[in-house]
Amino acid sequence: MSKKYDLVIVGGGPGGYVAALHAAKNGQKVALIEADHLGGTCLNRGCIPSKTLLRHTEIIESIQEAKEWGIETGELRLSLDKMRKRKDDVINKLRSGIAFLMKQDKVDVFNGLGIIESSNAVKVVGQDSEELLEAGKIIIATGSTPVVPPIPGLDSVSFETSDSIFDIKEIPESIAIIGGGVIGVEFATIFASLNSRVTIIEMADRLAPLEDVEASKLLEKTLKKKGIKILTSTKVERFEKAGEKVATVCTDKKGKEVVVESSTLIVSVGRKPNLSATSKLNLEMAGPFIKVNNKMETSIPNVYAVGDVVGGFQLAHVASAEGIVAANNASGELDKIDYHVVPRCIYTLPEIASVGLSEADAKAKGLNVRTEKFDHAGNGKSLAAGDTTGFTKIVYDEKLGEIIGVTMVGQHVTEMISEASAFMYLEGTVEEAAKMIHPHPSVVESFYEAAQNIVHKLKKEKKLVR
Amino acid sequence: MYTRKGETEMRELTYLEAVREAMSQEMRQNEDVFVLGEDIGLYGGAFGVTRGMLDEFGPERIRNTPISEAAISGAAVGAALTGMRPILELQFSDFITIAMDNIVNQAAKTRYMFGGKGKVPMVLRTPAGSGTGAAAQHSQSLEAWTAHIPGLIVVQPSTAYDAKGLLKAAIDNDNPVIFYEHKLVYKTSSEVPEEQYSIPLGVADIKREGKDVTIVATSYMVHKVLEAAKELEKEGIDVEVVDPRTIVPLDKETIIKSVKKTGRLLIAHEAVKRGGIGGEIASMIAESEAFDYLDAPIKRLGGKEVPIPYNPNLEKAATPQVPDIIEAVKELVRY
C-alpha cells in the first residue's frame, strides 16, 4: 500500500525544500524526493561553494593590496586541500541544517530519483528499491544541469563544468573558461587569485551581457587588471589535445583563428532544465522549459513546477519564491509570483548587483527613462576601504520619480542591492530615497547621493509631479 | 468670583470702595493729585464713590464744580498741562458729549501738536453702562468714541481688584486716561490687597481658562460671560474668558494666542454692536495669524441698535444677557 501525501515535491534544491517547509507550515503532509543531496545545485555545486572560494580570493587580494598599506606578509602559501575542506564543511553544515528543518516540520525525505507516474502518483527509484507515493498535489523542482555544447573535439579532451570544478585536486597551472557569463567570470576571479593563468572565451561582444553595459565594461577592466585574458566576440570552433594540455581553437570577430592552450578547461555556457522526472507527463512546454502560469501551475491540474526547470531568472532566490507560491496554491491559499523586483548578483571582485530594468532594457521596452550615476570615487567609505572602482546607477522616470532599475558595482554591493529592491518593492520614489537618512560613511550612501542629484535636477527642471 | 492671593492681608472690597481707596491712597502721597467734578464733595458723588473724601482732603482737593462740563474738562486739561494731576469725575459717561472738544482736540493732541513739549496727565473717571433704569441719556456705553482718538488711553476694569490696580496705573500715567466704571459693577466685590499695587495698562486677564471657545468681554459683560461659562461647562463646552481690561492699548497677543488655541471667537460688549470695539477686535483677529486657526466665523454680541429704553424688560432686551451668550457659544461650537 503506497504512502499518501497531500503534496509530493520532486527535487530538494532551494525551490523544492523551501516549498516543502512552507507547505508543511500550511499544515500539509509533505514528501520531498532528492536524487542527490538536499540543497540542490545551489548548495552543493553552485552558489555556496563558489562564494566560499571567492571569500578566499577576497582575502588573497586584500593581502596583496595590504602591502601598499604597510601591512607586509611573507610568501603566500596556498593549500587547495584546506580550501576545499572548508568548502565541504560549509556545505555539510548547510545540508544537515536543511535535513534538521525537514525533520522538525515532519517532512518525509526520500533519497532517490523521482518519476511522476501521473498527476497524483510519484515513484521513487532508490539504489535497490522502488516506492510509489500517492500525491494530492505535485511540485516539480528538479532544477537544471550545465549545458555541454556539441563543440567538435569536446569529447576528446577532459573538461570541467560547474558540477565538477569544485573537486579538482590541484590548482590549475592555466585554465580556459568557455562562456563569460555570471559563472564564467566568478571562476575566472577565483583561479586568477590562485595564480592560474586564466583566459575567458565569450561569444557575445561583452562579459555578463545581461547586465548594464557600463557594469560589464568595468568588470572587464578589473578582470584584465588581475591578469585575466578576455576574448570576446570569439567563437570556439574545436578542441584538440595538446600533450598534457587542451588546445581551444576559436575564431575572433574578424575571423582570425586563435588557439588557447590550458591545463584545465571549464565549460560554462549555460544550463538546461532537468526533465528527468516528467518524461511520463504530457506537459505543455515553453521552449525547453515547463510552461507555468503565475500560480506556478503547469498545464496539468494539481501539478506545479518551480525553479530552473521553468526557466526565467534561474536564480536560487527566485526558485524559493516560486516554491512558496506553489506551496501556497497547493495548500489552497491563492498566491501569485511577482517578478517585478528580483535582484541579480555577480560575486566577482568588485561585486555587481542589479534589480529592475537596465537602461537598455527599459528603453527597449519604450519607457522614457533617464539615468543618474554616482561614482564610488566620490564615496567616503570606498575611499577608506581603498577600493573606489564601482558606481551606483539609478534608472528612473522623470514624471513620477519611479525607480525603474538600479545597478551597483563595488565592494559587497550584493548586500546593498536589497535597499534599492525595498524602495522598488514598496513603490518608493527617488524623493523618498533622497530623504531617507543613510549611515555615513557607507558605500550604499552612493544610492542616497544619486537620488538627491536626481531630485535637485528634476526640481530645477520643474519636471517632478509635486 | 476668583480670588488672587497677595502678600498683605486680603479682604473683600466692593468695586466702588476699591476705586475710592485707589484715589485716597494716591492723594495721601501726591499733592498734585486732586479730584474735581459735580457733587463729589459733601454729596459724595452721584454713586457715592467719593463719599468721605471731602472730610479727609478738604474742598481744595475735592473740588465741587458748577455744572459746566466744558469748563471743568478744559480746566482739568489746563491744570494738567501746568503741573497738576487732576482726576475729573464726569457724573455720567453720557455727558462726555459736552466735554468732547477738551478731550478730543485739547487733551489728546496737545503733546503731539506742541512737538512733544508738555503733557496732560489727567484721569477722566465716569460711571457708564445700563441696567439702572436711567434711560437713554444716562445709560450709554460710548467707549468706542474715545478708543478712536489717538493720544487717549481707555480703561474698562470689570472687578474691584482690577479697578484699584488700573486706577493707580491711570493716575501714574502722563497721558489723558478715560476710566469707565460700569454702574452695575460698583456693588460687586472681590479680594483686594490693602497695599497699593499697579496693574500695567494694556495687559489682558484670562478670567477663565478653556479650550473650546474664546470669549472677549469687557466691563460688566465679563460677569455675565463667566455665568454663561458655568452653564456651558455642564454641557461639556469649555469656555475661555479673556478680559482685555484696557481697550487702548489693547493686549492683542493674549487674544490672538487664545483664538489660535480654541479656533472660535465671540466678542461681547454692552455698547451698541454697530461701530462697537467688537468690530475692531474682530478685524484685528481676521488680519492676524489667528485667522488660519478660525474654524467658525467670528461672532459679536452687542447692544441692539436702539437708545436704551426705560422699561426694565425692554432695557434687558436692549443688551446681551446670559442666555444670548449661551446661544451664541452653542452656535459657534455646533459648527
Add this chain to the structure above:
Amino acid sequence: MTLTTTKLPPHITNEKLIDMYKEMWLIRYFDEKVDQFFAKGAIHGTTHLAVGQEPSATGPIAALQPKDKITSTHRGHGHSIAKGTDVNRMMAELFGKVDGYCKGKGGSMHIADLEIGNLGANGIVAGGISIAVGAALTSKMKNSGYVVLCYFGDGASNEGAFHESVNLASVWGLPVVFFCENNQYGMSGSVKDMTNVENIADRAAAYGIPGKVVDGTDVIEMLNVTYEAVENARKGNGPSIIEAKTYRWKGHSKSDAKLYRTREEENEWKSRDGIKKFKELLIAEGLLTEEKAKELQQEAKKEIEDSVTFAQNSPEPTIDSLFEDVYA
C-alpha cells in the same frame, strides 16, 4: 496823553518802550512775510494774520511778569512774538520744518513755548479760555503767584466755553485776565450782528468781575490797563475782562475777499495805525528819532528775512516722527 503825565508800570523803562516799538514792526513784518509766502503757495495749508493788531499783542504782554503765562488764539503769531517766542523757530514751524516749535507737526495755529509761559495758540475758537482757567487753578492751588493772560476774540465771546470758564474763574477767584481783541469781525460775522451788547467787556458784570474797554491802537493804554488787572488778579481778587477795540487789516485767512466790509472802513482804521501813533509819541517824548525809528524798522525786517532763510534751511521731519509724541 503823554508818557510823562501817565504813570507807567514800574518795570517799563525807556529801553522797554523802544523794544516795544521794534517788537511791533517785527510782528507786522512776520505776518506780512507769511502772507507773501502763502500767496505763492509756498507754505502749506492756511494762516490767520493779525496785521494791524500789533499793539494789542505788545501792550498787554508788556504788562506781565516773566513767570506769568498767556493762552493765545488761531491769530496768535503776535502774541507768541510778544511773549518772547523765537521768530526763527516760528517761521520754521510755518514751513513745516523739524526746527519749528512743534517739529513741523503743529503749524500756524499751534505754536507754543511752555518754558516761557506761552501755553500756546489754539485752533478751536474759545479753546484756550478754559485751559487758561485751569492754568490759573494750578497757580492758585500751588500758589505759584503767576497770572494767566487769556486772549480771545469777539467771536469766541459767543462760545459756551467762554461763559462757563469766566463764571468758574470768578467763582474760584482764579488769577486770570480775559483779554478780548475785538477786531470787529468773527471771520465774516460783524460783531454788531453777532453780539447784542455794545462792548463785550460789559458782560463782566454778569460774572461779578470788572470789565474795561481800551483803544486797540493805543499800546500804552493797553499796557497800563492790563497791568492793573493782572496785579489785581495776582493779589487774589479774581479775574477781569479787558476789551480792546482793534481791526485786522487783512482778510480772515488766505482766501478771504473781505466782501463783508468796505474799503472806506478799512482805510479809516488803517489811518489810525497804532505803530505810527506810538512812533510819533516816542519821537515827541524825545525817546526816539526818525532815523532810529527807520533803523529799528529795518532791523525788524532783516530779522524776519533771516527767519525765512533759517526756516528754508531747516530739514524736513523724518517720516517716523509721525509716531513720536502721540503718547507721553
Add this chain to the structure above:
Amino acid sequence: MAHGIFMPKLSSTMETGTILQWFKEEGESVEIGEPIFEIMTDKINIEVEAYEEGVLLKRYFDVDAVVPVNTIIGYIGEEGENVPDESPGIQSDEDDAEAVTSAQASEAEVEEVVAVAAAAETRAASNEKLRATPAAKRIARENQVEISLVAGTGPEGRIQERDVIDFIKNAPKATPLARKLAQSEQVDLASVTGTGVNGKILKQDIAGALAPAPVAEVKPAQRKKLAGMRKVIADRMITSVTTAPHVTLTSDFDMTKVKEIRAQLLPTIEKQTGYRLSFTEIIIKATSLALSRFPSVNAALIGDEIIYNEQVNIGLAVAVPDGLMVPVLRDTNLKGLAAITAEAKEIGKKARDMKLSPAEMQGSTFTISNLGMYAIDGFTPIINQPETAILGIGRIQDKPVVVNGAIEVRPMMVASLSFDHRVIDGAPAAEFLTELKRILENPYELLV
C-alpha cells in the same frame, strides 16, 4: 532793489488769474498792503496788495490779460531803477520755486499711491469658492491634502477642521508612487481599492482605475483570429478598395424574355446535363457576349499595364462557410448554355465543399456576384482584382413599369456594374451595361 509783483496763487486749484483793473499807474508810489490791482480767479475776485513799498516801476499786463500763477506782472522799486522791458515769466528765484515744486511733488506722490491701491483692488474673481474654514485649510496645507477631496460636514457643506483630520486619519494607505500617480492623474485615492498588503494602494491599482472601465459586464464574445481564408479575403478587399477608384452603375433589366427562354430551355438542358438552368447561367452567357464586344471591361490591370484578355472567363462568387470563393468558368463566350450550366453547378458544389483546386480559382477575366436569392436589388460589388470590373445581380421582382405610356407589371432585375475608373471611363462602362440590358431583354440573340 526792485521787487517783482507776481500773480498770487490763492487756492490750491488756481492755475491762472485774469487782471480786472489796476489801482496804480506806472510811476505812482505804493505803500505796503496797499491794493495795486484786482484779479479774478476760478472762484472769486480779489484785490492784490503790495508787499513792498516804493514806486510802481512797470506794468507788464493790461486789463483782461490771463496770467499764470507766480508770473511777474510788474515791479515796485526805487524811482528810476531799471527793470526788464517784458515780464521774465514765472518768478525766477529758485528757493520759492523750489518750495512750490516740492509742494507739487508731494501731490504727485499722493496720486501715485492712490493708483497703486486701486490696482491692488482688482483681485482676480476666483471661481465658485470651496467653502472651508481657515483652520481646515491650514491643516490641509500642512498635510498636503487636496482639500477639494474632503467632504464638508459643516453648514452648507462647509469643510471643518475635523473633516480634514478625519480625512487624513482614514485616508487610504498608498505607496508614494501610487500617491504621485493619483495626484498627477487626478484620481481620488478614496475611490481606489488597494491590492497591496492589507489594502495598501499600489501603482497598478491607480493605473487600473485609470483604464477605461469596461462599459458593461459583456459576456466574453467568441473571439476568432483573422486568419486563413478570412485573412486572404480581408487583404484582397482592402487592396482593391484602396487602389481601384470604384464607380458603380445600376440599371433595371426587364427579365420577361429571359424568363420565357429559361422556361423553354430548362427541360432540354436538364435532360442533357441533369442540372436545372438558372437565370445565373443565362446572365453569364449574356455577359460573356457583351464582354467580347467590350474588351476594356474584360481587361486586367497588373502594375501599370492594362491587359486586354482574349478569353472571357467568368468568375462566379460562391458563398462558402465563413467566406467566399470565386471559381472560374472558362471561355463562357464560346460555350453553350448547357455546358455553362453544368460547369457552373459542378464548380459551385466543389466550392461549397471546399474542394476547389487552386487552378479552378484562377484565370477569371470578369466576375459576377449574384445576390438574387436574397431580397437585394442594387449594391456596390468590390472588383476582384486584377480584373477591372464586376457585375452585381439583384433579385427578379414584379414591379409596375411604364411601357408605351401604360403601367404594366414586369419581372424587373437591378444590375450593378462596378468598374475601375483608372482603366474604364463612365461612358464605355455605361455602354457595356446598356448592351448587356439589350441582350438580356432580347435573349434569342444568344442562340445566334
